[in-house]
Amino acid sequence: MSDKMQQPHPAIDVAYIARLAKIKLSEEEQSRLTRDLEQILDYVQQLEKWDTQHIEPMYHPIPTFDALRPDVPGESLSADAALGNAPQQEDGQFCVPKVVESAH
Numbered sequence: 001m002s003d004k005m006q007q008p009h010p011a012i013d014v015a016y017i018a019r020l021a022k023i024k025l026s027e028e029e030q031s032r033l034t035r036d037l038e039q040i041l042d043y044v045q046q047l048e049k050w051d052t053q054h055i056e057p058m059y060h061p062i063p064t065f066d067a068l069r070p071d072v073p074g075e076s077l078s079a080d081a082a083l084g085n086a087p088q089q090e091d092g093q094f095c096v097p098k099v100v101e102s103a104h
Contacts, residue, residue: 014033
């Protein structure tokens with residue numbers, strides 16, 4: 001076990017996250033999701049106590065073969081086809097609502 005002291009995780013603002021995701025949550029759902037996320041963070045803090053310094057990383061615990069197809073160029077959609085079902089477009093680009101607020 002490491003010498004790391006368990007530090008409390010920052011408060012989780014589920015209402016803010018729900019607004020960004022455009023999800024309507026009741027007070028009960030917000031409370032339940034806050035508890036669930038806090039439990040997940042507590043578990044991650046427990047995992048951080050293990051010394052993994054000398055353990056080599058691996059992609060998958062079980063060897064896999066032929067999991068990926070070859071990366072070869074293929075046919076692409078034209079810009080008109082790609083934008084064909086877009087609810088809103090401008091100057092050959094998709095128009096999407098702003099979902100990230102400024103950090104300043």
